[in-house]
Amino acid sequence: MQSTIRQFLKDLLTRNSSAESMRWLEDQVARIKGAKGDMKLFLAFSQASRHFSRERLGLTASDQSAAHEIRPGFQPGFWTVMQTARTLLVLEALTEENADWVPTLDKLFESADMNELEALYAALPLYPFPEKFKKRAAEGIRTNITSVFDAVALNNPYPSEFLDEPAWNQLLLKAIFMQRPLYRITGADTRANVNLARTLVDYVHERWSAGRNVVPELWRFVHPFADEEIIGLFEKVLQQGGELERQAVSLACFQAEAAGCKALLSRYPEFLEPIESGTVSWETIGQAFDAER
Amino acid sequence: MMYIDPHIHVTSRTTDDYEAMQKAGIVAVIEPAFWLGQPRTKVGSFQDYFSSLVGWERFRAKQFGIVHYCTIGLNSKEANNEALAEEVMELLPLYVGKEGVVAIGEIGYDDQTAAEDRFYRLQLELAKEVDLPVMIHTPHRDKKKGTVRSMDVSEEHGLDPKMVIVDHNNEETVKEVLDRGYWAAFTIYPHTKMGSERMVEIVRKYGPERIIVDSAADWGISDPLAVPKTAALMKEKGIPEAHIEMTCYGNALTAYGQSGQMEEKDWLEKEPIDQTKKHGGNTVLRGGQKPRVDNDSSNIIEN
Numbered sequence: 001m002q003s004t005i006r007q008f009l010k011d012l013l014t015r016n017s018s019a020e021s022m023r024w025l026e027d028q029v030a031r032i033k034g035a036k037g038d039m040k041l042f043l044a045f046s047q048a049s050r051h052f053s054r055e056r057l058g059l060t061a062s063d064q065s066a067a068h069e070i071r072p073g074f075q076p077g078f079w080t081v082m083q084t085a086r087t088l089l090v091l092e093a094l095t096e097e098n099a100d101w102v103p104t105l106d107k108l109f110e111s112a113d114m115n116e117l118e119a120l121y122a123a124l125p126l127y128p129f130p131e132k133f134k135k136r137a138a139e140g141i142r143t144n145i146t147s148v149f150d151a152v153a154l155n156n157p158y159p160s161e162f163l164d165e166p167a168w169n170q171l172l173l174k175a176i177f178m179q180r181p182l183y184r185i186t187g188a189d190t191r192a193n194v195n196l197a198r199t200l201v202d203y204v205h206e207r208w209s210a211g212r213n214v215v216p217e218l219w220r221f222v223h224p225f226a227d228e229e230i231i232g233l234f235e236k237v238l239q240q241g242g243e244l245e246r247q248a249v250s251l252a253c254f255q256a257e258a259a260g261c262k263a264l265l266s267r268y269p270e271f272l273e274p275i276e277s278g279t280v281s282w283e284t285i286g287q288a289f290d291a292e293r
Numbered sequence: 294m295m296y297i298d299p300h301i302h303v304t305s306r307t308t309d310d311y312e313a314m315q316k317a318g319i320v321a322v323i324e325p326a327f328w329l330g331q332p333r334t335k336v337g338s339f340q341d342y343f344s345s346l347v348g349w350e351r352f353r354a355k356q357f358g359i360v361h362y363c364t365i366g367l368n369s370k371e372a373n374n375e376a377l378a379e380e381v382m383e384l385l386p387l388y389v390g391k392e393g394v395v396a397i398g399e400i401g402y403d404d405q406t407a408a409e410d411r412f413y414r415l416q417l418e419l420a421k422e423v424d425l426p427v428m429i430h431t432p433h434r435d436k437k438k439g440t441v442r443s444m445d446v447s448e449e450h451g452l453d454p455k456m457v458i459v460d461h462n463n464e465e466t467v468k469e470v471l472d473r474g475y476w477a478a479f480t481i482y483p484h485t486k487m488g489s490e491r492m493v494e495i496v497r498k499y500g501p502e503r504i505i506v507d508s509a510a511d512w513g514i515s516d517p518l519a520v521p522k523t524a525a526l527m528k529e530k531g532i533p534e535a536h537i538e539m540t541c542y543g544n545a546l547t548a549y550g551q552s553g554q555m556e557e558k559d560w561l562e563k564e565p566i567d568q569t570k571k572h573g574g575n576t577v578l579r580g581g582q583k584p585r586v587d588n589d590s591s592n593i594i595e596n
Binding site for chain 1: 344393596
């Protein structure tokens with residue numbers, strides 16, 4: 001699988017960079033493989049910024065589906081050319097046979113600047129032995145630098161596949177706190193859990209007491225555990241909330257299995273109709289909220 | 294007018310300072326790696342400091358519309374702890390190639406000891422190897438001799454003077470520094486280095502070529518607005534606008550732009566400041582704090 005990933009990234013990169021940049025990259029790979037120690041890798045990893053652009057990769061629909069086939073959930077459409085080059089350098093240097101994977105990557109993480117951190121975290125799902133990076137991913141979620149947080153949390157299949165429940169719940173809570181677009185968290189629905197839902201309910205009360213709103217997408221992670229109290233919150237939003245919040249709660253009610261939710265929603269047919277016709281979804285709500293900010 | 298402060302230790306400054314700097318027209322700053330007022334005892338402290346220069350501080354500056362660059366180096370004071378200094382030297386290659394690192398610095402002499410000399414030379418070699426400019430810190434004590442020695446040793450290692458910025462000059466050092474082809478930087482720092490009135494006279498006497506004004510503002514009593522204030526004083530005292538532009542903006546850009554890591558478009562084409570959009574929740578804006586909107590003075594602190 002690793003060699004398929006490397007070849008795929010190399011093809012994407014070749015189409016998105018000059019022949020000169022690719023020659024530099026190949027030269028660096030040869031040097032890295034020929035040298036003892038990690039210093040050549042560290043230098044090339046940093047200096048990739050001098051040879052590759054910060055533009056997004058240009059991806060066709062078939063590239064995107066190929067990416068998904070090679071590694072389910074892998075979305076290089078959100079990657080820059082430079083981060084692709086950096087990832088390729090790391091994957092070329094640290095092949096499966098190399099026992100020093102983790103300490104070398106630790107050093108790269110510890111000395112990385114912002115763009116480098118983005119590359120390292122976004123590539124978590126591509127590393128061999130991905131289970132060895134659970135703590136690192138949890139550390140990434142603690143950052144206050146938005147772009148770095150996004151690299152771990154958004155459009156990345158790693159967290160939903162590998163994080164344990166406490167770390168996963170931190171990711172969701174922090175994404176809400178930082179007002180990140182939750183619909184871009186890969187596989188989020190599969191990790192809904194009752195502890196998360198209870199914490200979110202507490203959070204809703206705290207925000208409302210302080211005279212503040214909550215991110216509409218939050219309700220997506222509450223509805224699977226709808227009980228009387230939660231249905232009461234839904235009702236309050238449907239009565240008093242803004243347009244987007246009411247859409248979100250309607251969708252939550254629609255998807256919830258609790259009988260009380262269906263009954264509640266039946267009193268608001270104007271919200272039910274666009275959900276049934278597919279014009280309102282978590283994506284449209286998330287995008288509309290992002291656009292409003 | 295736009296200003297660059299090419300020597301300021303912004304990690305020790307508050308967000309109020311950043312706001313004032315941005316309002317005064319500062320578009321970019323360079324933060325040289327230096328000591329922290331108290332000597333470090335572990336290499337890890339250096340590593341975290343270097344990481345913050347290319348990470349958190351850059352992010353923090355951006356939130357106030359200021360582009361942050363840095364220089365990486367082992368300062369002369371801490372070069373005197375030789376065992377530690379050797380470990381720091383091993384760390385430097387990890388950082389010098391990073392984006393926005395515009396020079397090796399600030400390096401040079403403090404007490405002018407043998408250890409300082411050793412690590413100064415090693416870092417000159419590193420600068421040559423990675424083709425970066427050098428920012429030289431000249432000593433407070435025995436300044437003239439230390440400045441001359443800094444240049445002699447740099448030439449001994451084959452560095453081109455146009456790649457070297459000699460900082461903390463005064464009336465006694467400026468002539469030789471300029472005559473030998475170096476950039477001459479001046480630090481407007483109350484009581485210890487230069488006052489802005491003396492600076493005006495230096496620009497009047499020597500003209501604007503290769504002269505650079507900076508603040509070196511840090512954790513001491515210093516002024517993060519030293520560059521725009523000096524520029525205003527120059528204007529008041531009849532220095533031509535073009536000379537002000539060169540000494541308080543253009544020369545720094547040319548000198549450090551030689552790194553390939555600093556270009557005018559970095560601030561001319563940057564996105565407008567939007568603290569809500571880019572940084573959300575709990576970054577410099579805590580909790581539900583409202584982003585900067587220049588509100589009038591009031592006792593109401595935003596919810």
